[in-house]
Amino acid sequence: MISLRAGDLLLVGRQASVQFSKPILFRVIRVLDRPTYDGWIWLEGYQIDKKGDAVDRRSIFVMKAGLHVAPACRGNRGDHARPARGR
Template sequence: MADLSRPRAGDLLRVGPEASVQFVRPILFRVIRVLEWTTYDGWRWLEGYQVNDRGEAVHRRAIFVQPAGLRTVPVPVAVGQARRRGLRRSPR
């Protein structure tokens, strides 16, 4: 598992109640950047996109979380990429 004490741009995370009580219902979140705002010890502001199960951005937002409660998620294959892979022709 990646060290999430300092999430990085591009990380895909599962954000649930372990990270903050506001996420009783977990979300998937793709990090754009970690905001360097002064806050409570052990907490961070992250800016990014809430994504659906296919990895498509649905909402841009900033979230306030405890990095120790974040979990990495495998990156889903985009629908278009999967189709292109299936349509490849064998070399002649």
């Protein structure tokens, strides 16, 4: 089972919950302190697109054992600095 921290990038699919029949990338903001069933958790974070950009802020209810650390995708923080915008 993985330990979750703010900033973690997860691959959330069917193993985490049947609502994710099509897997998504999810960047964790925090683990919510809500009562749940044993082994399940609420996460708050951002759905991430293939370019590494946040496209939607979400709260998701998932089985912790079904979560997987996602392989790094281009554009994620720490990969490289984004170029500064010109004025």
